[in-house]
Amino acid sequence: MAQAEGSYYVPHGSNWPIVGSVGITTLVVGIAMYLEGMGTGLWVLTAGALIMITMVVGWFGDVIREGVKGLYSAQVDRSLRWGMIWFIFSEIMFFAAFFGALFYARTLSVPWLSGEDPATSRVLWDSVALQWPTAGPGSTATDWQPMGPWPLPTINTLILLTSGMTLTVAHHALKEGNRARLITFMWLTVALGVIFTGFQGYEYYEAYAHLNLRMDTGIYGSTFFMLTGFHGMHVVIGTIMLLVITLRCMKGHFTPASHFGFEGAAWYWHFVDVVWLGLYIFVYIL
Structure with missing residues (x-):
């Protein structure tokens, strides 16, 4: 049974x-089996994904119902905010590792292999000359072209920045109690997220x-695919979050004084916007 200790809500088991x-566990095992070419790997992977979806829907459903019932105190609200802050921080570190791999390859590995470090160049790939963007010394004969910033990446940048603006307008509408504007701009934000995914x-x-x-x-x-692919996955997750928040707005779950669920999703979406700006600059332009 749920308990209340002082002003802090303690959920039930x-x-x-x-x-x-x-x-x-099932999902990771299924992925490993699939990569190893085992015939049942895809089935195990799918089962793990379905279990995870069930868990997310059920667990978040419980949290939503508890919030709607008014069981969360100001202390619980602060705990939820700190939890979201640390989650976004972990996501920052996640992308920092991948950006670090990109910078290492561009600013260290490619110059070293091209002769800046004679020992490295001579021992590993003697007389090779590389310049970014490159597929590497082992793929110099491969016929390919890098993805430039125009037109699709630039269009997607404008779409994502616009979605951040529509979400901010919706947030202000929520704080002002303007329900019609809130719902309209939330649906616009969701639509822009879907369009971005389609263009990608x-x-x-x-x-x-x-x-x-x-x-x-x-x-x-x-x-390229590691950075843009993981970002695209985050856009899909963020769009689903915004869709759920939009439906909750239509049901009247949020008030101008109490709407952390909305703010948490908004923080996540703005984080996705910022990461894309980094991608646009360092992957597509430079």
Whole structure:
């Protein structure tokens, strides 16, 4: 049973953590089996993904119901905010590792292999001359082209920046109690997220079909798809979050004084915007 100790809500015992543990273990095992070419790998992977989806929907559903019932005190609200802050910090470190890999390859590995460090160049790839963007010394004969900033990446940048503006307008509408404007601009934000994902999918089609740019196109291909692919996954997750928040806005779950669920999703979406700006500059332009 749920308990209240002082002003802090202590939730009832939950089975969702163990369900999530089973789901993520099944998912990882399924991915490993699939990569090893085992016939049942895809089925195990799918089962793990379904268990994880069930866990997320069920657990977040419990949190939403508890919040709507007014069970969360100001202290719980602060705890939730700090939890979201640390989660976003972990996401920053996640992308920092991938940006670090890109910078290492561009500013250290490529110059070293091209003769800046004679020992490295002579021992590993003697007389090779590389300049970024490159697929690496082992793929110099590969015929491919890098993805430039125009037109799709620039269009997607404008779309994502616009979505940040519409979300901010919706946030102000929520604080002002303007329900019609809130719902309108939330749906606009969700639509822009979907459009961004569609354009990125088309960009990948262009990369494979016309530029011969693939995940196995050396260091450039691997870093390009690693960074843009993980960002695209975050856009999909963020769009789903915003869709849920929009439906909750329509149900009247938030008030001008109490709407952390909205703010948490907004923080996440603005983080996704900032990461994309880094991608646009360091992956597409420079």
